[in-house]
Structures are given as C-alpha cells and as structure tokens.
Amino acid sequence: MPAPHLAMTAARTAIIMRLSASKATWQGLGLALIGILFFAFAQKYDAFEAVIRFADTHEAYELDEILLAIVIIGILSIVYGILRIWDLRTERRHRQMAERQVDWMALHDQLTGLKNRHSLDRTLAAYDRKASAKRSFSLLVIDLDGFKRINDLNGHHAGDLVLQVVAERLREQVPDTNIFRLGGDEFLVIVDTPSMAAPVARALLQSLNQPVPYQGVSLDIGASIGLATWPDNGGKAVDCLRDADAAMYAAKAAGRGVLRAFDKEMAERLRARGLAERNLRHAIAYDGIKPFYQPIIDLHSGKVCGFEALARWYLEDGTAILPLEFIPLAEESGLIMELTDRLLRQACEEAGHWPKDITLSFNISPVQLQDKLLGLRILRILMETGFDPRRLEIEITETALINDIQTAATILSELRTAGISVALDDFGTGYSSLAQLSNFSFDKIKIDRSFVASFKDQERQEKIVKAIVGLGIGLDVPTTAEGIETSDQLASLAGMGCTYGQGYLFGRALPADEVRRLLEQESETSLRNTIAVSAQA
Ligand code: C2E
Ligand code: MG
Ligand code: MG
Numbered sequence: 001m002p003a004p005h006l007a008m009t010a011a012r013t014a015i016i017m018r019l020s021a022s023k024a025t026w027q028g029l030g031l032a033l034i035g036i037l038f039f040a041f042a043q044k045y046d047a048f049e050a051v052i053r054f055a056d057t058h059e060a061y062e063l064d065e066i067l068l069a070i071v072i073i074g075i076l077s078i079v080y081g082i083l084r085i086w087d088l089r090t091e092r093r094h095r096q097m098a099e100r101q102v103d104w105m106a107l108h109d110q111l112t113g114l115k116n117r118h119s120l121d122r123t124l125a126a127y128d129r130k131a132s133a134k135r136s137f138s139l140l141v142i143d144l145d146g147f148k149r150i151n152d153l154n155g156h157h158a159g160d161l162v163l164q165v166v167a168e169r170l171r172e173q174v175p176d177t178n179i180f181r182l183g184g185d186e187f188l189v190i191v192d193t194p195s196m197a198a199p200v201a202r203a204l205l206q207s208l209n210q211p212v213p214y215q216g217v218s219l220d221i222g223a224s225i226g227l228a229t230w231p232d233n234g235g236k237a238v239d240c241l242r243d244a245d246a247a248m249y250a251a252k253a254a255g256r257g258v259l260r261a262f263d264k265e266m267a268e269r270l271r272a273r274g275l276a277e278r279n280l281r282h283a284i285a286y287d288g289i290k291p292f293y294q295p296i297i298d299l300h301s302g303k304v305c306g307f308e309a310l311a312r313w314y315l316e317d318g319t320a321i322l323p324l325e326f327i328p329l330a331e332e333s334g335l336i337m338e339l340t341d342r343l344l345r346q347a348c349e350e351a352g353h354w355p356k357d358i359t360l361s362f363n364i365s366p367v368q369l370q371d372k373l374l375g376l377r378i379l380r381i382l383m384e385t386g387f388d389p390r391r392l393e394i395e396i397t398e399t400a401l402i403n404d405i406q407t408a409a410t411i412l413s414e415l416r417t418a419g420i421s422v423a424l425d426d427f428g429t430g431y432s433s434l435a436q437l438s439n440f441s442f443d444k445i446k447i448d449r450s451f452v453a454s455f456k457d458q459e460r461q462e463k464i465v466k467a468i469v470g471l472g473i474g475l476d477v478p479t480t481a482e483g484i485e486t487s488d489q490l491a492s493l494a495g496m497g498c499t500y501g502q503g504y505l506f507g508r509a510l511p512a513d514e515v516r517r518l519l520e521q522e523s524e525t526s527l528r529n530t531i532a533v534s535a536q537a
Helices: 003-044 047-057 063-107 117-129 147-154 156-173 194-208 237-253 264-285 323-332 336-351 366-370 374-385 399-403 405-417 433-439 449-454 459-475 487-496 512-536
Strands: 137-145 179-183 186-191 212-214 217-219 222-230 259-261 289-298 303-314 359-363 392-396 421-427 444-447 479-481
Touching: 003 047, 047 063, 063 117, 117 179, 117 237, 137 156, 137 194, 137 237, 147 156, 147 217, 156 179, 156 186, 156 194, 156 212, 186 194, 194 222, 194 259, 222 237, 237 259, 237 264, 264 323, 264 336, 289 336, 289 512, 303 323, 303 336, 303 512, 323 336, 336 359, 336 366, 336 374, 359 421, 366 399, 366 405, 374 392, 374 405, 399 405, 405 421, 421 433, 444 449, 444 459, 449 459, 459 479, 459 487
Parallel strands: 222 259, 303 359, 359 392, 392 421, 421 444, 444 479
Antiparallel strands: 137 186, 137 222, 179 186, 212 217, 289 303
C-alpha cells in the first residue's frame, strides 16, 4: 500500500477509535444517571421494604428465590463486564500498537528505515506553517553515482545492500531524524544550521565515495549533492526542495562526486525552463504543434512512396521551432506522450486521405519505448482514425533500445504483430547499431544523413554507406538514405542499390494541404505518362 494511503488508513482508524471511546463514555454516564435516578426513587418510596413485604405476604410466588437469582445474575454480570472491559483494553493496546506500526510504515522507507518522501512533505509543510518563526535550514539532495550499474551488473541484492550502507553512512554524520530516502537512489538531508551545510555535504561526499564491499568484490559508488538554503531564495520551504533538486542535476552534469549550491543562474534557468514548459503545454493543448510531411522516394521507380511526419511548432509571429529544440523538453517534462498522441492522431487522419499505397512514417522518442502501454496507445489511435496499420511505419533510434531492452522488445513485437513496420532511424550514429540489428527485427534501415552529406567527398564515408546498403541487402531489409541534397548523391545511392531516398533534393517537410496537392499532381503526371505509353504502344 502506498505511504499516503497507509497514513490515511491509520488516521481513519484513530478517528473511529476515538469516536467509539467517546460513545462508550456517554453510554456509561447515561446508565449511571438512570441508576442514580432509580436508586433515589427507590429510597424515597422505600421500594425495597415494599418488595420484602410483598414477598412475605405472597409466599406462593417464590419471590425470595427470584430475588436471589436476580442478585446472583447481577453479580455475575458485573464479573462478566469487568472481564470484557479487560479484553477491550488488551485489544485496544494491540490496535494502538498496529496503528503505530502502520503510521511508521507510512512515513518510513522499509529497506533503510529512514523517513520517506511523504514524511519530508509533512516536515516541509510544517516549516511553511511556522514561517513567521524565521527558522532557516539547508537541504542536501543526494543522488548516488553508478547505482544503476551496480543493480544491473550485480543484481538487486547488491543494490539493496548499497542503499543500506549509504543510509548507515548518512546516519554517522547527521541525526537520523534529518535524513530521508526520496526513492530509488536519492536521499535528502536537512541541515539545521545553514553555515554547516557545505562542510556536512563535503564530509558526506567523502564518506559516500568509499567503495562498498560485497561478496568479496568492492562495489564502486559515489554521490552528487545539490544544496539549497531556505529562506535565502524566498518562496516556500517546498520550493527549496525544487532548488536543491536543480542544484543536484547541475552537480550530476558536472561529473561524479560534485557538490553544487543553488545560485542565481540556476534560478534563472529554472524560471526560463518553467516558462518554456508552460508554453509547450499550451501549444500541445491548442494544437500549435503540427505534423509536416517530408516525401520518401522509391529510388527504383522515382515515385513518392510515403511521407515522414516531422513535428513543427509555429509561433504566432510565424517563427518555427524545430523538433530538436522542443522534443527533448517534452521528453524531460513528461509531455511527450500527450504530444505524440495528438501528432499521431492528426497524421493518421490526414494520411487517411492519401492514396492507399502511400505510407506514413512516424518518429517515436526513446523514452516512450519504456512505456509498456505505448503499443496499446498507438493501436487505439489507429482504430479510432481507421488508419490501416500496414501503412504505418514507426521510426526509432537505437538509444530507445538500450535503456530497457525487455520492454522495448515487447512493444516492438506488439507493433509488428499488429502489422505496423518498424524502422531503425539514424543508423550508424550510435555505438551499437550492429548489435541492435542482430537483436531486433527491423523492416527498414535509415542511413543517417551525416554519412550521406559527406560521402561524395570522402572515399571512406562512401565505403561505409556502401557497406550499410550491402548489409541491408544481405539481411533482406530495405534501406532509406536520409538527407539527399544533390543529384550526384542520388545517382550514387541508386547505383549502390539503396531502396528509398529522402532529402531536400525531393522536398522539405510540407504541411498537409501541400502534400495533398503534390499527390494530386503526381497522380496526374503518372496518368499522363500511362496515356502516353499506351498511345505509343
Ligand atoms: P529524423 O527522424 O532523422 O528526421 C530527419 C531530419 O532531417 C528532419 O529534421 C529533416 O527535416 C532533416 N532533413 C531531411 N532532409 C534533409 C536534407 O536533405 N538536408 C538536411 N540538412 N536535413 C534534412 P527535423 O525535422 O529537424 O527533425 C529532427 C529530428 O527530430 C528527427 O530526426 C526526429 O528524430 C525528431 N522528430 C521530428 N519529429 C518528431 C516527432 O513528431 N516525434 C519525435 N519523437 N521526434 C521527432
Ligand atoms: Mg525519422
Ligand atoms: Mg533520421
């Protein structure tokens, strides 16, 4: 159960217990009052003597035996009541213990015993409530270096051990109550005296940089630390966490084992990024980003056989922002799913009007191949737009296949089973292109334009392109050359046996209405050619 849920369950149990305790008190008080009233009434009218007299005069009713039985039942009921109260108290003690345990679990990390993120949120919110007390503190966000590698190479046991050792090392320097595990390999330390924050951080770096012994080997580990102080930069205590996070990312970018303090420059970058993210969110929501389409030519027939959708973001003043600027931002801010869904839907709707033999190629970001639902999302869009899966080709780069091979493989096989083709984009630019070709099945290889751009001038590049085309022929996988700009390049590529071509020589990415015009022109030309050929015959 997630921590917030556990906390809510514990709180709810506590409320119910408190309510039932107060109900029992009221019932007890009510009964005592009724008893006192009865007693006073009986005293006043000598009720007991009257009953005795009545029993004496009516011996035949055996009232004395009945009275004796009532007295015995009364005494036994009192004993029974006392025993039940005893049981209740024991049960309540157990419940309170369980409640305390649930409370602890809700606020702590099971593996290291440190407080968790939920607990930190509470602590920071409490600081904010006491803002008038002008307390100040520093936050150290600590991210381990090389943790993923340890997990991948030595297994999760080793990873767990490293996290426990790290927790112990943190406890050696800082009181337990000020240490939190934020999740994964990220920890946070609150330093109550800001002037001590940097020395504490440096001591932590030194201790965390020591290798961790594990089954006779030593695991190489390190840490990067981001520091921010509250209320130095104004804002709420929770904003300080965001600042310390930003400082930690700056530390990570600077290399292993680095400490970085949040500064004005980072604040400015953070502000600009926040603004860019808001603009991007707005552009996605209002369809400000549209797919344009670059023609792909069959080098054998010289005809357009498909289009690659390339995202274009046109601002109100007419300036265009290219994908390399906003796709990384969309990936980092988690907006890429929404952007892809909208672009793919639009592209499928528009491509649905093209002739049936014209295909649509669509780029998928590497991060998306870690989303297990990607296949389903794509298929749902195809179903809703009625676009034939056999006309869709998904382009992925090899980085997509490195991060989480298993998930990527599952998604690719789902797509291919549904009839969608998969192309390996930018082939040759990564460091394991050949490994990817042997591990996965692709329907197309796209030779990166960096090879095509220079191969006419450099003999080596030409040989590489020739080899890639040969590889495609050998594997029976068609190749597309990207970035063809001159007819010389075209002639050489066609001569090598490259299947398809794409580049400014044939055309740049066009908006949907221009694509329609181009396709109409093309069908008219081929109609004219067919008529001319049959007239000659
Ligand atoms: P890519 O998939 O390799 O796309 C080809 C890029 O080369 C495009 O750049 C295209 O405009 C450019 N190009 C095509 N022919 C030529 C040429 O003859 N000369 C030169 N110099 N360039 C040419 P663009 O549109 O800027 O896209 C860059 C990259 O952004 C794409 O590389 C693709 O990886 C990514 N991208 C584009 N649209 C999307 C999208 O909708 N989703 C995702 N996830 N990525 C996209
Ligand atoms: Mg592409
Ligand atoms: Mg490419």
